[in-house]
Amino acid sequence: MDGFELAxxxxxxxxxxxxxxxxxxxxxxxxxxxxxRKVGFHDFVAKFDRTxxxxxxxxxxxxxxxxx
Numbered sequence: 001m002d003g004f005e006l007a008x009x010x011x012x013x014x015x016x017x018x019x020x021x022x023x024x025x026x027x028x029x030x031x032x033x034x035x036x037r038k039v040g041f042h043d044f045v046a047k048f049d050r051t052x053x054x055x056x057x058x059x060x061x062x063x064x065x066x067x068x
Contacts, residue, residue, distance in 0.1 A: 007039040020060040024053060 001009075003023055010016040020042040025032065028046045036044045043056035 003041075004035060004039050007036070007041055011040040022053070022056045022060065 003021075003025070007021045007023075010019055010021060021040060023036050023041045023044045024047055025044070026047045028044070033044045042060055045052045045056050
């Protein structure tokens with residue numbers, strides 16, 4: 001199972017559908033990003049983009065705190 005398949009499986013299950021999924025990948029093509037949007041990734045970050053990853057995690061945790 002790859003990350004795309006995992007995201008699809010999470011979205012299909014009502015118990016896990018709202019879990020934020022951030023893709024961390026070396027494949028940063030427009031096709032991969034679009035596929036990620038379709039399967040439900042909340043964000044798509046380049047594997048070695050530490051700043052981008054931290055920002056994506058902060059954004060998702062801020063959204064969780066606001067929803068609570």
